[in-house]
Amino acid sequence: MKKRVITILKNALKEVGISLTEKQIQERIELPPTLKMGDYSFPCHFIANKINKKPEQLALEISKKIKETPKGDIENIQVIGPYINFFVNRKDFTKNVLTDIIKKKEKFGSTSLGHKQKIIVEFSSPNIAKPFGIGHLRSTIIGNSIGNICSFQGFKIIKMNYLGDWGTQFGKMICGYKNFGKEEKLKKDPIKYLLKIYVKINKNKKYEEESRSYFKKLENGNKECFLLWKKFKELSLKEFKKIYEKLGIIFNVYSGESMYNKEMKSVVKELQQKKLLRKSRGALVVDLKKYNLGFCLIQKTDGTTLYATRDLASAITRHKKYNFSKMIYEVGQEQKLHFQQIFKVLNLMGYSWAKECIHANHGLYLDKDGKKFSTRKGKTIFMEDILNNTISFAKKEISKREEKISKKELEHRALKVALAAIFYGDLKNTRTQNIVFNPKKFTSFEGDTGPYLLYSYARANSILKKCKCKERKILPNKLEKLEFSLIKKLSQFPSSALEAYNNLSPAHIAHYAFELAQDFNEFYDQCHVIDSKEESFRLELVKAFMIVLKNSLNLLGLEPLERM
């Protein structure tokens, strides 16, 4: 139908002496703010500018040239101010949209834009020997969703967890454990105990020298250090995997900084050969001052490596191994400069694929004073606690509404509701914005929340379950306003999904899903589905709603519930 609008416009514009390509016209077509103003609209300001005419007048002139008498799929054309508004035939529109959704089901809205090219999405990436904190929550949820969004556009996605399992901090860990660690305590609650040690060692400056020497030993292959490191890693990974299982997030690859130990030497060599390295204050650096990016530190004075070195090595190795078309790093925005440096260095090294590396940065969770959380100072909120709190709150809410429920069912539903609250609560925010952490946000289930979305789905499901009438795909003569609003919203899902991909922005999907659920609930309130003459059509509409909402939720990393 949009195509028809474009053809009509193209012909009319020609008559007035303006020639635009179909693509140019398509880009200018807008959706009017209200239903009363029509379904598609063409603003005339921008052309009027070029030919020095008043937009209102031009709109009238163009509309007069539209010869084809409005009928068929376009019912009416109106000029309001500088806009030419098109009204579609609602019945045809509805029929097309519903048929399309019900035919394509979970594929509705997806495309094959990616042609199965590979995209690596690196996300979550928690630090070994530290608890899974609020800092990694965003990366985990957003990265997962970005993966789903890209996959929906036909890319082959590799979800990669790049563990922070190497670096000076492990010198600190080993130093702390050797000085005041106890094996029994470690076994009891490994991660929280290791955190205690980490905080303690950071407070005491006299261990700094010793810590660094332990990391040097570790990097040089000292056996005792290696075994301790291995133990920390295994214990941590076990805890992390428990959390991922609860969150329902699956990684294709578990990688880690430690895995690029061998490649690092060759990266340093390569940099030297390409004459990019320079000695500065005893360390090896790449000078990026020309690009306003400062120095990228490659090797410390004591000869050990740094984060940047490992990221360079891993990027090069990954490209060899996977031949990715894009690599997305879902990492906090405080590392923006770091990634700019890495990408620049890769570029200077002559790797043309450097431009396909993207830092999809996210804003930080700030504490209630608006300051950054810091693990080093022991100021963290544990993922485990957030999850457990939200789950127990969800349990209370569910039991309030349904007493006779099996324990197993309660556990299952409470987990799904809690995840919806947490995931949606995070994803609805603009990715790059900082968020002040407020635990109450996750335990509020009304209004613009994840549980509201699940509720709407369950509500729709209940209608279908209770209705025994047979399907007859009859469209009513007159569509109610709320019915048509819902249908229009349904039709917008594909462009929402595409927009989310273009901006790597799950928030687009989150906002769409909320508006969709709102439209559905309005429709539900006003239009009774059962015992109405329109029932068969409305049942189709409810079905289509469920499909589209489910697709949206899946993109966010959530599963809807049939009952809540």
Add this chain to the structure above:
RNA sequence: GCCCCUGUAGCUCAGUCUGGAUAGAGCGACUGCCUUCUAGAUUUAGAAGAUGAAGAAAGCAGUAGGUCGCAGGUUCGAAUCCUGUCGGGGGCACCA
């Protein structure tokens, strides 16, 4: 000091990339939509309550709430673009 992000309703935020129709949501506040009772009588008033029921109130409708940080500029037109300025956050060499 330099670089990046940011300031929209009491609170939390969309909208800013790509300037256009009355600046939108959610929370909080107030009102109504549910049930029972009493009076009144098809369109009412008061009080109380919540329901184990289901076409699920985890909902819907309405009211109040805005100098889009401030000051200039560009434009027929600015929350949106440009400049300046003030407030908040993050980063800036041996952490990741």
